[in-house]
Amino acid sequence: MNKDQVIQALAPVAPPAAIRNAAVREGTVSLRLDAPTDRGDYDRFAMAAARAVANAAARAEQRIDSITVELADADARVVHGVTFPPARPPEPGHRPIQGLRNQSAQLQTNSLPGVRHAIAVGAGKGGVGKSTIAVNLAVGLARRGHAAGLMDGDIYGPSIPTMLGLEPLEPVVLRGMLQPFYVHGVKAMTIGKLVDPEKPLIWRGPMAHGAFKQLVEQTEWGNLDHLVIDLPPGTGDVPLTLAQLVRLTGAVIVCTPQRVAQDDAVRAARMFQQLGVEILGVVENMSYFVGDDGKEYDLFGRGGAEKMAARLAVPFLGAVPITMALRENSDAGNPTANFEDPERRASEHVRRAADALAGALENLVSNLQSQLSLAAVRQGATRPTLKIT
Ligand code: ADP
Numbered sequence: 001m002n003k004d005q006v007i008q009a010l011a012p013v014a015p016p017a018a019i020r021n022a023a024v025r026e027g028t029v030s031l032r033l034d035a036p037t038d039r040g041d042y043d044r045f046a047m048a049a050a051r052a053v054a055n056a057a058a059r060a061e062q063r064i065d066s067i068t069v070e071l072a073d074a075d076a077r078v079v080h081g082v083t084f085p086p087a088r089p090p091e092p093g094h095r096p097i098q099g100l101r102n103q104s105a106q107l108q109t110n111s112l113p114g115v116r117h118a119i120a121v122g123a124g125k126g127g128v129g130k131s132t133i134a135v136n137l138a139v140g141l142a143r144r145g146h147a148a149g150l151m152d153g154d155i156y157g158p159s160i161p162t163m164l165g166l167e168p169l170e171p172v173v174l175r176g177m178l179q180p181f182y183v184h185g186v187k188a189m190t191i192g193k194l195v196d197p198e199k200p201l202i203w204r205g206p207m208a209h210g211a212f213k214q215l216v217e218q219t220e221w222g223n224l225d226h227l228v229i230d231l232p233p234g235t236g237d238v239p240l241t242l243a244q245l246v247r248l249t250g251a252v253i254v255c256t257p258q259r260v261a262q263d264d265a266v267r268a269a270r271m272f273q274q275l276g277v278e279i280l281g282v283v284e285n286m287s288y289f290v291g292d293d294g295k296e297y298d299l300f301g302r303g304g305a306e307k308m309a310a311r312l313a314v315p316f317l318g319a320v321p322i323t324m325a326l327r328e329n330s331d332a333g334n335p336t337a338n339f340e341d342p343e344r345r346a347s348e349h350v351r352r353a354a355d356a357l358a359g360a361l362e363n364l365v366s367n368l369q370s371q372l373s374l375a376a377v378r379q380g381a382t383r384p385t386l387k388i389t
Contacts, residue, residue, distance in 0.1 A: 001029070001053075001062045009056030013048045020072055027065035029053055035071035035079050042071055042080045050084045110247045111216050114223040115149070117249040117372050119280065120242060122272065124264025126233040129285035130254040131159045132330055133320065133364075134230035137252070139335045140365030142185035146225040149180065149187040153242065154232045155211050158192030165333020166193060177220040184336045189219045209241045216245050226372075234264075235271040243275040250280035250375050252317065252368065257284055257304030265305065269312055278378070280317070280371040282309035283364060287319035294352030296321070315371050318364040323357045325350075 001009075006022045006029060014033050021032040031053070036045045046069040057064045071080040112118055121137070123130035131154060138150035152160035161167055164183050171193045172179040178194075180187035191211055221227060229246075232238050242248070251272040255265035269279055284305035289297040302319070309316040320326075329337045339358055 001057050001060065001064065005056065005060065006031070006053055009053050010049060013045070013052045020076070027063055029064055029067045030070075031068065032070045032072055032078070035073055043082065046071060046080065046082045047084075050082070054084070111213075111245045112221060112227065112247075114221060115227045115246075116224065117226045117376070118229060118246045119226060119368075119372070120229045120231055120239065120248055120251040120272070120277065121254060122231045122239060122251055122268045123233045123254045124261065124266070124268040126157070128233075128254050128256045128261060129320070130154075130233060131163060131230050132326065133252070133254045133283050133285055134228050135160065135163045135330070135335050136320075136338060136361050137365060137368060138186045138188075138226070138228040139184050140339065140361055141226045141228070141369075143336075143339055144365065144369075147187075147223060148185070149189075149221055149224045149227040151215055151219070151221075151227060151229045152188070152190030152192060153212055153215060153229050153238060155191045155208060155215075155238065156232045158190045160188060160190040160230065161192040162333060163330050163335065164188055166190065167333070169193070174220070176218075178218055180219055180221065184334075187221065187224065189215060189221075191215060208237050212238050212241050213245060216242075235267055239271060239275065243272075243277055248277050249372055249379070250278040252280050253282045253314075254285050255282055255305040255308065256286045257300040257302055259301070259304065262304055262308040265308060266312065269314065278375050279312070279314040280368060280375060281315035282306070282312075283317050284319040286322045289322040290353040290356045292324060292350050292353050294356075296356075315367070317367040317371070318360060320360045320364065321353075321356050323353045325354055326357055 001024050003022050003024060006024060007016055007019055010019060010022070010031070010033075018034040019031070020034065021030070023030045031049060033045075033049060035042060049069050050067040053067055054064060066083055068081065068083045070078045073079045119137070121130055121134040131152075134150060138148045142148040150160065150164070152158045154160075164181070164186070166181055166183065166188070169181055178189060180189045181193075182188075229242065231242065253265050253269050253272075255261050265282070269282075272279055282305050284303075286300060287305075288302045289299050291297065299322070306316045306319070326338060329335060338361055
């Protein structure tokens with residue numbers, strides 16, 4: 001790209017008069033722009049300018065390694081500066097998606113080289129049990145002998161500290177890197193341990209991007225077979241950041257059976273598809289209620305999420321019942337108990353509910369593993385081997 005192209009690309013964001021400097025050198029774009037009047041707009045404005053340039057470069061099939069945006073006040077003093085991360089050309093086999101391709105391709109990098117499968121867990125809305133499912137998938141994978149991690153990327157409402165019982169633990173930094181906690185056989189990190197738990201977490205777009213990026217890049221994850229990433233609900237900035245930073249094997253969508261939940265889940269699924277992330281499958285949580293008497297009650301319209309998965313032509317990973325035990329074990333920070341041998345439980349009734357839960361979770365983990373293997377083959381990471389004996 002040359003300077004004129006950069007100025008042209010900036011037109012929707014900053015008129016030529018507001019561009020104090022625009023330089024392009026060996027793949028590095030440096031911009032100095034008039035700062036917006038409101039300080040609160042600095043980050044958003046700088047991000048918009050960088051995106052405009054990145055998109056134009058991608059359209060012109062020009063490679064850019066980094067974009068620095070400086071904002072200057074009326075006296076030409078630089079009052080704010082942001083550098084956007086080095087870009088990498090799209091992965092071979094990466095299927096560009098119209099409209100979003102430019103952004104994600106330009107800023108894409110794989111920040112987790114030691115992780116074989118990064119699995120995002122998303123949901124259309126809050127309260128459907130997304131974090132609960134993320135925790136139990138990670139614990140279930142670890143119980144099968146895999147090196148598993150869990151990243152609490154739900155930066156607006158982290159619940160993993162409670163669900164994994166991390167409250168008494170303090171984060172440790174070694175060699176400048178956060179050391180994940182090791183609990184229930186899983187390496188875990190959460191923003192919930194890095195901020196005041198009582199304070200509301202209000203992140204504006206760029207801050208959310210930064211906080212999430214830190215969790216990914218400044219945690220010493222080491223080598224993992226699976227890293228389960230619990231995302232905030234909905235379709236905000238964080239999934240976009242994630243898709244830019246990490247080469248995901250795919251995403252799991254958690255949904256409850258009701259129609260209203262499905263509509264939101266469809267939007268979440270579409271978002272991943274637009275970001276070029278494969279949907280590994282849909283989980284129907286709170287599918288039905290199992291009382292301690294072992295009886296099953298269809299509260300919310302069991303099978304709704306399964307039908308939605310069929311409609312979207314994505315795999316269905318399984319249904320998880322509502323049980324008292326799952327809620328209690330989550331609140332007590334003891335997910336291991338969800339998988340434990342229900343034979344050890346006191347009464348026949350409680351045993352049946354626990355049995356239903358453990359069976360459902362095992363089934364879920366097993367189906368996820370199958371989908372991961374298929375996705376890895378489809379994405380060219382693994383070749384199928386045929387053994388003839
Ligand atoms: P989300 O991450 O979607 O906001 P959570 O995983 O935090 O939802 O779950 C919300 C609440 O519902 C938690 O108290 C959790 O223990 C409870 N919960 C989730 N799934 C189940 C279930 N299948 N049975 C019983 N309680 C559940």
